[in-house]
Amino acid sequence: MNNAMNVLIVEDEILLAMDIEAIVEDSGHRVLAEAASLRDVKDLPDDLDPHLAFVDIHLANGSNGLDVSSMIQERWPNALVIFVTANVAKIPADFSGAHGVIAKPFSHAGITHALRYLADGVYDPPPSHPRPPSLISSPHLEQRWARAQ
Amino acid sequence: MKQSDDWHLTDALHYDQGRGDPFAAAVRATRMPMVITDPAKFDNPIVFCNEAFQQLTGYDREEIIGRNCRFLQGPDTDEASISRVRVAIQSGHDVEADLLNYRKDGSTFWNALYLSPVRDESGIIRFFFASQMDVSERVLSQQAITDKKVMVEREVDRRTADLRAALEAKTLLLHEVDHRVKNNLTMIGSLLRLQVRTIDDPDVAAKLDSMLERVDALAVVHRQLYQSSDLARFDLGTFVHNLAIDVVGASGRTDIHLHLDTRQLYVDAAHASALGLILNEILTNAIKHAFDNGKSGHLSVVVDDQSSMGIISICDDGPGMPSTKRTRSIGTSLITRLARQARAEATWRDNAPGTCVTITFPRSETET
Numbered sequence: 299m300n301n302a303m304n305v306l307i308v309e310d311e312i313l314l315a316m317d318i319e320a321i322v323e324d325s326g327h328r329v330l331a332e333a334a335s336l337r338d339v340k341d342l343p344d345d346l347d348p349h350l351a352f353v354d355i356h357l358a359n360g361s362n363g364l365d366v367s368s369m370i371q372e373r374w375p376n377a378l379v380i381f382v383t384a385n386v387a388k389i390p391a392d393f394s395g396a397h398g399v400i401a402k403p404f405s406h407a408g409i410t411h412a413l414r415y416l417a418d419g420v421y422d423p424p425p426s427h428p429r430p431p432s433l434i435s436s437p438h439l440e441q442r443w444a445r446a447q
Numbered sequence: 448m449k450q451s452d453d454w455h456l457t458d459a460l461h462y463d464q465g466r467g468d469p470f471a472a473a474v475r476a477t478r479m480p481m482v483i484t485d486p487a488k489f490d491n492p493i494v495f496c497n498e499a500f501q502q503l504t505g506y507d508r509e510e511i512i513g514r515n516c517r518f519l520q521g522p523d524t525d526e527a528s529i530s531r532v533r534v535a536i537q538s539g540h541d542v543e544a545d546l547l548n549y550r551k552d553g554s555t556f557w558n559a560l561y562l563s564p565v566r567d568e569s570g571i572i573r574f575f576f577a578s579q580m581d582v583s584e585r586v587l588s589q590q591a592i593t594d595k596k597v598m599v600e601r602e603v604d605r606r607t608a609d610l611r612a613a614l615e616a617k618t619l620l621l622h623e624v625d626h627r628v629k630n631n632l633t634m635i636g637s638l639l640r641l642q643v644r645t646i647d648d649p650d651v652a653a654k655l656d657s658m659l660e661r662v663d664a665l666a667v668v669h670r671q672l673y674q675s676s677d678l679a680r681f682d683l684g685t686f687v688h689n690l691a692i693d694v695v696g697a698s699g700r701t702d703i704h705l706h707l708d709t710r711q712l713y714v715d716a717a718h719a720s721a722l723g724l725i726l727n728e729i730l731t732n733a734i735k736h737a738f739d740n741g742k743s744g745h746l747s748v749v750v751d752d753q754s755s756m757g758i759i760s761i762c763d764d765g766p767g768m769p770s771t772k773r774t775r776s777i778g779t780s781l782i783t784r785l786a787r788q789a790r791a792e793a794t795w796r797d798n799a800p801g802t803c804v805t806i807t808f809p810r811s812e813t814e815t
Contacts, residue, residue, distance in 0.1 A: 431693065
């Protein structure tokens with residue numbers, strides 16, 4: 299697969315992290331690292347440079363995905379940040395700069411489809427497929443595609 | 448103090464003499480308490496009072512004449528009303544006011560005062576004429592009503608607060624339960640997916656995959672339910688639209704052309720899971736059987752909201768599933784049994800080529 303993405307998974311529920319990892323790898327992408335808290339993300343090396351990060355809102359040690367999103371954007375400005383959460387209502391209107399959200403409970407089809415759409419956009423923006431219903435995009439994603447055009 | 452000479456027309460006049468002046472006699476004899484004051488004199492004193500006024504206040508005429516009317520006021524008389532009367536006198540207007548007044552014996556009564564200036568030909572105020580009326584009963588009953596109203600309002604506020612708190616607790620509980628259902632559904636899906644990966648037998652893996660798709664379909668139903676503000680009904684039209692895109696998209700089959708002719712169509716939320724599972728079976732079956740071995744083709748989903756029943760048709764142009772195989776698959780049995788539960792009906796017909804599955808179901812009667 300020539301448009302394989304490097305993916306970071308930030309999820310404190312280990313079963314879900316394993317599952318997302320499996321779906322990501324089944325779709326032909328690479329999982330660079332998994333993190334369960336803000337602290338874990340902080341400890342990752344600078345040269346990691348992910349294309350995409352799936353970020354849960356509720357994380358270990360009382361940390362939250364909004365802070366993680368800010369940190370990822372600061373450390374790896376090219377990364378797309380997609381929240382994967384059951385707390386869609388807790389996401390502020392500006393998405394804390396993140397690019398979209400996939401609501402839990404997610405389906406295999408929903409994640410797979412979103413991965414294909416995002417990979418398409420990363421390697422040849424804007425994506426040629428329509429946005430899958432499982433992925434709610436933020437204005438930041440539209441801006442990203444528009445800039446790349 | 449002696450009664451003023453100015454008022455010889457009335458007070459100096461006795462009944463015998465008053466015959467010549469029926470107005471003076473009337474003022475004297477009426478049951479309505481009345482006084483007349485003279486603003487030309489220092490402090491605008493009372494220069495005349497009738498019998499009724501003496502009876503009302505308990506003072507004798509000698510005690511009344513020469514005093515300003517304010518001698519009836521006491522510690523609980525309303526300052527604002529007094530100043531309103533004062534302003535009216537100063538500016539020469541008439542005025543009405545309910546004042547709490549005090550009798551000679553210290554008891555109180557509510558006095559409905561009406562005061563008006565009497566002008567001479569050149570427009571100068573010669574007298575003020577004031578009539579009084581004991582309206583204690585009216586004022587007190589009004590106060591009782593006001594007090595009662597305040598009490599009732601306070602009680603209503605208290606109960607409203609109770610209800611609001613109960614509603615908040617219920618909403619919180621609902622969100623908590625919702626959250627747990629979401630987490631559990633997510634975990635069940637993840638567990639199944641992780642298990643599928645360890646299975647080598649393709650037949651078993653395919654069955655587990657079907658199981659997984661069903662759990663996913665339930666998850667999508669639940670997600671759509673909790674994201675909607677409407678708890679009573681479920682938009683099956685939007686659900687089948689999104690599910691079709693998801694299922695075809697996830698299959699990675701770019702050679703299956705999806706035709707969507709969908710619109711919002713509501714069913715009772717109680718039937719959401721059953722109907723959602725039925726649509727999942729039909730769609731996944733179509734992908735697996737109509738277009739297997741990489742055959743390309745067309746898949747159409749039509750939502751018809753034109754009749755009293757809801758109708759959704761899913762048609763493919765694949766080779767069609769032999770009826771013997773259909774009767775043996777768990778998918779078909781699931782569709783038939785779940786349809787019965789949701790008071791729906793599923794029918795298969797030949798699409799020549801391909802298969803059309805149509806489900807007919809009751810629409811939600813809840814209007815929002």
